[in-house]
Amino acid sequence: EAAVTQSPRNKVAVTGGKVTLSCNQTNNHNNMYWYRQDTGHGLRLIHYSYGAGSTEKGDIPDGYKASRPSQENFSLILELATPSQTSVYFCASGGHYEQYFGPGTRLTVL
Amino acid sequence: GDSVTQTEGPVTLSEGTSLTVNCSYETKQYPTLFWYVQYPGEGPQLLFKVPKANEKGSSRGFEATYNKEATSFHLQKASVQESDSAVYYCALSEGMGYKLTFGTGTSLLVDP
Numbered sequence: 215e216a217a218v219t220q221s222p223r224n225k226v227a228v229t230g231g232k233v234t235l236s237c238n239q240t241n242n243h244n245n246m247y248w249y250r251q252d253t254g255h256g257l258r259l260i261h262y263s264y265g266a267g268s269t270e271k272g273d274i275p276d277g278y279k280a281s282r283p284s285q286e287n288f289s290l291i292l293e294l295a296t297p298s299q300t301s302v303y304f305c306a307s308g309g310h311y312e313q314y315f316g317p318g319t320r321l322t323v324l
Numbered sequence: 325g326d327s328v329t330q331t332e333g334p335v336t337l338s339e340g341t342s343l344t345v346n347c348s349y350e351t352k353q354y355p356t357l358f359w360y361v362q363y364p365g366e367g368p369q370l371l372f373k374v375p376k377a378n379e380k381g382s383s384r385g386f387e388a389t390y391n392k393e394a395t396s397f398h399l400q401k402a403s404v405q406e407s408d409s410a411v412y413y414c415a416l417s418e419g420m421g422y423k424l425t426f427g428t429g430t431s432l433l434v435d436p
Contacts, residue, residue, distance in 0.1 A: 245422055256428035304367050311356055311417060313424060315367030
């Protein structure tokens with residue numbers, strides 16, 4: 215069974231703090247993605263990766279960094295968290311055409 | 325860039341009634357079109373995809389036809405069930421299919 219897991223599932227952070235969201239996949243997919251989900255905006259792509267060591271900017275990368283140290287792991291980093299980054303974040307892995315999503319991380323920045 | 329526009333929700337229906345969620349898209353290339361579904365507390369999952377113009381995709385009683393001329397890909401189901409309550413996303417992908425552009429999602433609530 216394909217599996218994408220995320221940690222933590224819930225996170226409360228303070229403005230200006232550093233936040234790291236982690237994602238692990240056992241699908242052996244080359245491509246991994248980070249999205250945020252907000253009412254009225256749907257799913258928006260933040261960063262993605264074609265494989266270990268690569269990261270690419272998505273549609274809304276400002277304020278976020280990404281790291282892909284291995285095939286299985288892909289992290290999203292908020293160096294200086296702001297309240298506007300309060301959202302639900304989804305990681306996904308995929309090959310051609312289909313993406314498999316994790317369960318999401320709910321991040322609240324106070 | 326690419327864009328996808330779909331029915332604004334929430335949509336509330338009674339069990340046994342029919343559903344249509346409108347989706348239209350803009351792209352300069354030849355896309356593959358998708359419907360994803362997100363159940364409460366879960367991540368989105370693929371409902372079905374249609375790579376070719378004028379073809380139909382279907383799954384779990386849902387179907388949609390890729391209308392290239394109208395640039396539309398409306399989701400339909402003849403008789404909804406309470407278990408269909410979820411958020412439905414229309415999406416497209418160009419080229420090799422590595423990136424998806426999603427619509428804003430349509431929340432469906434089916435009353436028993």
